[in-house]
Amino acid sequence: MVNAGEKTGTVRDTYAPKGKRTTWSWPGKAAALILGTALLLTACGQGEGGTAGASDASAKPAGTVQSAGDTAEASGSETPEALYEQAKKEGKVIVYSTSGRANDAAETFMKQYPGIKVEVSKVKSDEMMDKVTKEQDAGQFNPDVIITKEVSGAVEEEMVKPGRYVKYLPEDLAEKVDEPYRTQAEGYANYLEFRTIFYNTEHYKSAPVTNWWDLTTPEFKGKVYTADPLSSPAFMDLFTTMVIHSDDMAAAYKEKFGKDIELHGTENAGYEFIQQLFDNGLVVLKGSDDVLDAIGKANSDAVGLAVSGDVSKVEEKGWSILPIYDIKPKTSVPDSGYLFLANKTPHPAGAKLFIRWMMGEKDGQGEGMTPFNEVGSWVPRSDVKTKNEVAFEDLNLWVFDGEKLYFEAPKVRDFWIKQK
Amino acid sequence: MLHKPVLNTRQARWLNRCRDALRNPLYLIGAAALLFLAYTIVWPVLNLIWSTFVWKTQDARLTPAADPGHLTLYHWSRVLASDMSWSLFYKPVLNALSVGVTVSALSMVFGCGLAWLVTRTDVPLKKTITFLAIIPYLLPSWMLSQAWLTFFKNSKIGGTPGILLSVLHVTPPDWLAYGFVPIVLTLSIHDSVYFFLLVGAALSSMNSQLEEAAEMAGAGRMQVLRRIVFPLMLPSVLSGFILIFTKAVSSYGVPALLGTPVNFYMISTMLYSSMRSRLTTEANVLSLTLMLITMLAIYLNQRLLGGRRSYVTVTGKGSAVTHVPLGKWRLPAAAGTVAGMALIAVVPFIVLLLQTFLLKDGSLSPDNFTLHYWAGGSDPNINTGEKGVLQNPIFLLALKNSLIIAGIASVAAAVIGLLFGYAVARGKNTAMGRLVDQLAFFPYFIPGISLAAIYITMFAKPVLFIPALYGTITIIILITVVKELPFTVKAGGAAMMQIGPELEEAAVLGGASWFTRFRRLLLPLSRKSLLSAFILVFIGAMKEMELIIMLVTPRTETLTTLTFYYVEKGYDQLTNVVLMIIIAIVVAVYALAVKFGKADLTKGWGGQ
Secondary structure (H helix, E strand, O other), rough: OOOOOOOOOOOOHHHHHHHHHHHHOHHHHHHHHHHHHHHHHHHHHHOOOOEEEEEHHHHHHHHHHHHHHHHHHEEEEEEEHHHEEEHHHHOEEEEEOOOHHHHHHHHHHHHOOOOEEEEEEEOOOOHHHHHHHHHHHHOOOOEEEEOOOOOOOOHHHHHOOOOOOEEOHHHHHOEEEEOOOOOOOEEEEEEEEEEEEEEOOOOOOOOOOOOOOHOOOOOOOOOOEEEEOOHHHHHHHHHHHHOOOOOHHHHHHHHHOOOOOOOOOOOOOHHHHHHHHHOOOOOOOOOOOOOOOOOOOOOOEEEEEEEEHHHHHHHHHHHOOOOOOOOEEOOOOOEEEEEEOOOOOHHHHHHHHHHHHHHOOOOOOOHHHHHOOOOEEOOEEEOOOOOOOOHHHHHEOOOOOHHHHHHHHHHHHHHHOOOO | OOOOOOOHHHHHHHHHHHHHHOOOOHHHHHHHHHHEEEEEHHHHHHHHHHHHHEEEEEHHHOOOOOOOOOOOHHHHHHHHHOOOHHHHHHHHHHHHHHHHHHHHHHHHHHHHHHHHHHEEOOOOHHHHHHHHHHHHHHHOOHHHHHHHHHHOOHHOOOOOHHHHHHOOOOOHHHHHHOOOHHHHHHHHHHHHHHHHHHHHHHHHHHHHHHHHHHHHHOOOHHHHHHHHHHHHHHHHHHHHHHHHHHHOOOOOHHHHHHHHHHHHHHHHHHHHHHHHHHOOOHHHHHHHHHHHHHHHHHHHHHHHHHHHHHHOEEEEOOOOOOOOOOOOHHHHHHHHHHHHHHHHHHHHHHHHHHHEEOOOOOOOOHEEEOOOOHOOOOOOOOOHHHOOOOOOOOHHHHHHHHHHHHHHHHHHHHHHHHHHHHHHHHHOOHHHHHHHHHHHHHHOOHHHHHHHHHHHHOOOOOOOOOOOOOOOOHHHHHHHHHHHHHHHHHHHHHHHOEEOOOHHHHHHHHHHHHHHHHHHHHHHHOHHHHHHHHHHHHHHHHOOOOOOOOOHHHOOHHHHHHHHHHHHHHOOHHHHHHHHHHHHHHHHHHHHHHHHHHHHHHHHHHOO
């Protein structure tokens, strides 16, 4: 405004080339800076609370939040009847879910328990963390039920431990629940799937891969596909787990090649595996569906890394594929669909009732479980019959160690990026 | 007061100036614009900047040296000067820059050529051409890349081979199938509509007498083009250039699909990865570097325009537009253009439409046709019992929300764009004008997700006179308006710059208030640009997803968030049904705008 000193307000020099006057164009930036600093000062006054990112807020509210969590967890003893009475008064349940299965469960729930309306918001797991953190920091407690996948341990570290997501397991159902989901894991998972190798059933009569190291042999040069772990962290979690359990990987190497593994400038057998995979011409595609399209649409001798749950889409998509459920040293690491109560849920009874419904109620026969008990996914309840040929107990999986993954994952990601 | 001594001339002049400034609506608008921009853009950006200099608890993941709450340069040095930098930053930046520049250049050729053909020649079928030009923009850009793969896919990524390979037995080389070339081409096809509309509006309001005068003075046709038309079009062309450059540099869907198979990463794909891996600060640093790149681009833009920045093309004198006769090229030109555009616009569209009626994708036998995906009830054998879209209980709610959001946001964005554009155009030699111009450009560089995350905090509680907007539709409208500012302000500014100030001066002499001037003079004269801004924002709002997904609550579900569920489940047909409905709505709105925007619109956009 300072140099607006042309004669009249309507700036007149429209025709005349003003030449050097434009040297002023950059001071605009300076003005922005000044304005910026001023704003920054005013803003520091009104709220220190973390604004960008999620993070720093987690330290503060932890104390108060934790106690709320404790009460919620402790009260896993209500009967469904009592919950229903209470829930009818509350009127509705708000669900944030990463999975569309919640919508299916909500529909049957509303039939079973008239008078309660379930509203489902679909959000990706990482965005949900930001959303809930921001909401709760601003004093808004919107969701009741959280259905989410892990993001390399971040859900446990940033949401569960600070008490934003609260573990809930009804007492009468707990004994039927398989470990680690009964006591060890961060919460109860209503289903789990995992990343594994798929092959084309027209080309191969039986599984062409029995050991992860098979993928590094000349036989599979340029014939291994994976969804991009840089954009889907769940894929990175598998590789990170291999790094964490590099001893297993080294042992499997010895079993396959009959000699000790030789590291080529890498830290351990896990990293070595990633590097050799790249050296063998690993092809990275955008998503899991792209991988299965690549190997399953036409006869193909290639194999690909995709989500076990995708087998349920086989008919729809016209893929000729099968997943491999037994690979050495371990097939994979579980990717669990956790059920949580949200901190300070506005409709606690309805929330608990809905979680019970999705768990299949006491006898594990409830209709609410149907969407979760599919081929390619497992329900970790001893009294629920799986649709897969392999039972959950017999799956040869690494344990998902949230805390270790959380701290190891960025390093493995860096290593991955550097391979490019 | 009366006794007050006469001020000396310097003071008097100064006082006059102040009074003038206060009375001049330009400064009021400018000040309002700056306030608005400060709160909705500058403040979030400062948040971003600040976050990149502070350790967070999360950062313990990256280095044990992390000391939460304290200042650090770690994040910047990690991105810019560590052993990671080449793969994480410099290579993606170079890729992004080369894609950005090439896409802008190609779009300029497509867009300007088309605009010239439609507005300045006597080519037939103008309305059809104009309509076709908008279709690629209606489709999500990743869909165009999918179409590209259908033709050019080679054996590298397996699956069904591309048409070129299976029918003609030609194996397309990797460079043609993936990476730079296809990314540039699909983005150019998708975005050149911006050029077409911006330049088209400018060209059609340019008085042919200028050209005729030059011709009479003996200038050749090339000379007229070079010395008259091109300089006049320069502001619009450069606006378009910057706009498309920024859009291309920050696009995610297309590079993700076509780039990953050949390890072609851009800053935007890296940023998405950081986001998803919860390395929020790294993502913030990357988006700030994107912002720096734009600022540089805008700076170059202003340098290029220099003082010649504005040429007035609307002068209030009668402006007859004479059309260049194409002679014997008239029909071939029309046929070629329509055919070419039909190929890139209509074919993918028809394939998608057809797909919504196919029970199983890919088979065209008569018993495979069905309306199930549109209106069918629950059938356990299809999509595990998922009902047709029209039967979906939240469909009506989503439809209503989408219409409200897109409707209000597009009108608001167009008008705000015009007002801000006024401040930019009339205040172009003031710091204020330039600041508005530059700040308005930022939203393209703040990734939708980060902007939305910051907005939750900003609008979850009432602040001063601003109520708690989170959870309402208003916040979605607001963020849509903000996100589209780069385009609407550029369009508004370009339109305003072409309207001669003497028209306004005349109105001032005639005693018209500023509001009257705006309503009776500026608004009608910039109607074309206003309408194109309206339509583009409307389309953008109908398609928007990443931006609003965090701000949506069950009650504010929209058509696009509905597709999110379908996409995740892999229900292709249902996804396409929703897409078709969105396209139908946009086409209807477009038709209405043409009908009620009357003569000027048709003139600017083609037709008689």
